[in-house]
Amino acid sequence: MLILDQLNKGERALRLLAWMVAGCLLVLLAGLARVQVLARHRFELSQQTQSYRTVRVPALRGKILDRDGRVLVENAPRYRLDVFLEDLSRDFTKEYNRLRRELLTARGAGAGPEPGLFQRLASKFRRKKAPTLISPQETEMLWRQARYQVVSNVVAQVATRVGMPLTLTEADLHRHWSRSRALPLSVLRRLTPQQVALLTEQSWAMRGVSLELQPARSYPHGSLGVHMLGYLTRADDFEDDEDEGAFDYRLRDYRGASGIEAAFDSALRGVAGAKSLLVNSAGYRVGETPVTDPQAGQNVVTTLDLPLQSIAEKALSTVNGDERGAVVVMDVRNGDVLAAASAPAFDPAEWIDGITRERWTNYYDVPKRTPLLNRVTQGRYAPGSTFKIVTALGALERGLDPDATYRVEPNPANPVKGAYFLGRQKIGDTAPPGDYDFRRAFIRSSNSYFIDQGLKMGFDRLLETAHRFHFGERTQIQLRPKEETTGDMPEPGDAKAERWPLGKLANFSIGQEVTVTPLQMAVMISAVANGGTVFYPRLVDRLETGDPLSDAAPDRVRPGQIRSRLDTRAEHLALLRAVMRDDVLDDEGTGKAARVKDFQVCGKTGTAEIKGNGFKDKVTWFASFGPYESPRYAIIVMVESGGSGGGTCAPVARQIYEFIRDRAASPGRAVAINP
């Protein structure tokens, strides 16, 4: 080394010193190289883990629209008041120091001036140091208290401005502080426009508090179509998400709990984004950078027809205002569900923030009412006399002569009514005794006539006819499978059903012993009306991108998907349509209450009797389509505990048909909905 060469030869000690210095500097160099070059990735990683937090940012949820693009469910801006803890951290320290001083004063120490020279010298001779006056636990409590004082002060000031009580408990704050310190604390979630105005007009600026705008699910039509559209609940766990890996925090997100919201949840929800928060050593947020932008969810365009849906619900509510029932309106030409109402309904908005236990027990968890039940797809009801359409079709295919008459004997107990005698068993009839041909039997809904036909046809043939309408199977409407029931219909070859006694078969012929859903009924009526095509019902027409600038092609669900054909002679179906028309048109018909001027409604009433242990109830039906000349709409009305199909349900259908007629007469006019 140059410098060493300049040293005197005799300076061995200096040489030694120089080598030692050089050696130690090399040790430092090696240490630095190890930390900064070899292990740098490890330290970079730990630096990032400790100073960054990733936050899941939910995407804007897609809208749900009706078939003409009218909004059914959307997002509305909602104002929220947030407290930013990092802006208050200095106040926390100030308040902590104040509290600490107070505590020390209360304990009579530390409050006086600095001890003088004499005391300090004197204290040298005392062996023991003064004990620490505040324990670590107390310090922790003081900090908690200080934070709460500061935040609740701020919150109280806001409260007086907006004129409403705000409650924030120390436990709330502490939970937020210890779990998600880097995120703002929401103190007020649903600010009314008036409150926002109060806050903004007073040129209001308060440190640590700000108004945040956030989209919230909005239901412009309230509970309209709620069973089909569905409602949302808070999604706090993301177990069902595959690639929602390591997030430190997740902003509040929602998940569809029922209906379309649930069935199309992933399309509606979009792809969550992420942002990364820079946090300081105290855990407060210092800055944030977006990592990936959320991709807005797709809009779901349904087959529903908003005015029709609205009128259907209104019509159903005219039964008695507290009815339990369902209405389905289907396009018989392709199986599109135009309206589907289930009563009682509920307000989906109240699920956004979670409902109270009280509300649950008083409203939702009431036996028989069960507002959450989608009666259109989940309700299982004996079809009663509406099932005579199936029996009739089977009989006609078997070669029934429609003009042949059948004599119905009077009921000995009530000679005005008829009865059917099966051995020693008597099955009562609502139709009077006398001679019935097919048409009269149908429009008077003679039980005896159809029992006779059913028994002649036999179990297998009747069941086979029912299965051609796919009773006993899900219609596969685009809801989650668990939101649809199959109904109760024996499988073909069901050994137990094969051994049904004749009495049971007799009941089966007139729509007892089995159950169907209103939607299945709509599919059946559509098949009769359209000349024999059984469609898969369609509820969703297409998925559209939520981005108005994007020109991505919508994801369309093919309309009119045929499930099967009835494979029967057209004249049988024509005859059925004709007698259904007569049921409404003929003054003797059970469905005459559905008669509409200038619009030929065809229908069949039904009143199924349910006998259980000590209770007796009725399910009333009106299964119809119209107009007769060129069938287009199938309307099913079902009311639980109604009076009779013709008395309770037919008027409901009539109102809907009237609406359809009026709308067709003035196609350009906007129709007032939800008056």
Place this chain on the structure above:
Amino acid sequence: VTPLPSSTLNPRDTGIEWPLWTAVLGLMILGAAFIFSATGTQELARNTHWLNFTATRQVFAYILGAGVVAAIALVDYGRLARWSLVAYWLSILLLVAVYAFGASRHGARRWLDLGPIQFQPSEFAKLAFLFALANFLSRPAGELQSRALFVKALAMAALPFVLILKQPDLGSALVFLPMALAMMLVAGVPRRFLVRLLGGVGFVVVLILVDVLFAPPGWRFIKLEEYQRRRLLVYFNVDFAPRGASPEERQRARLLQRDTSLNVEQALISVGSGGIAGKGWRQGTQHRLGYLPRLGAHNDFIFSVIAEEKGFLGSLTVLGLYGVVLFSGIKIAGQARDRLGRLLAVGVVTLLFTHVFVNIGMNIRLMPVTGIPLPLLSAGGTSVLCSLVALGILQNVHLYRRRY
């Protein structure tokens, strides 16, 4: 005032050791820049007057120090050395004064509060000791063979050592040991004495460590401050929880261990995450976000800030600059005109080197955490002044090397 020596031998030689002062200037620039990086953002946010910025105060300390260097250069070190005993006893007096009524900060009593300025006598004591020992040892080689003289020299070191240890400031106290050893070695004190001293010190250190680290509470004869003990436990990676501790005790001990090792960990993360090229000046996140202790980032842990923001290349630069300073010092020692000059230069080199090694070593966990500043880079007036005075002594030895 001694007249400056005329450079008759080489008219172009001004007597200034240029490599040394260039490196010193480089260190000063780095110091000011990175102290600003570590403290400026906060001070700007707090609307501190620019004159009160830590970096500005550091620059004033540099300027003041430069003046002191110039003043020292005016007087031949031989003449200065005559006052060495006075300075030594004055420093002892000051250390006692600190013990009696020094200002207490973070549990240690190290400062004398003189109104507007605060003064750390241990720094002054190092310089006074340097002069006194150099003066004491610069005597004929024969006398140095005596055991009595060796013991006396040891006693000279032991007095300030104990007083500073009592403050408590273990780091500063330990600096006296290598200084004494190096100076005695170069002076020509018999090797066997030094080897024995080293062996004895080593043995005692091991005993102390074993006692501190492993003895049960009742058997601890060495009374260390609790935080000192914890730092040592962390450095030697000894479990805080005593054997047979209950789960709660173990839990509490683990928390304590985490808290204590936090500074070390964070310094290491700073240095390591700087990587090769660093994050850029004022771009370091570790000190800005408070992971590096706010109170230490600009002084004891300034090296972490530099290493994070300038990476391995920055560390290399710092080491290089210190290398130039230290080897210039050794060269000056070799060229000194007499034993006093040589011993002074060796003392200065050892003093600076110990600080550099312990401080940088602490940042990469090579050394336990002690409050030893990095010469010229760490913020702090006393430290800067003393470093510059030490360098002034080097320059003085260099300047008067040809006056025989």
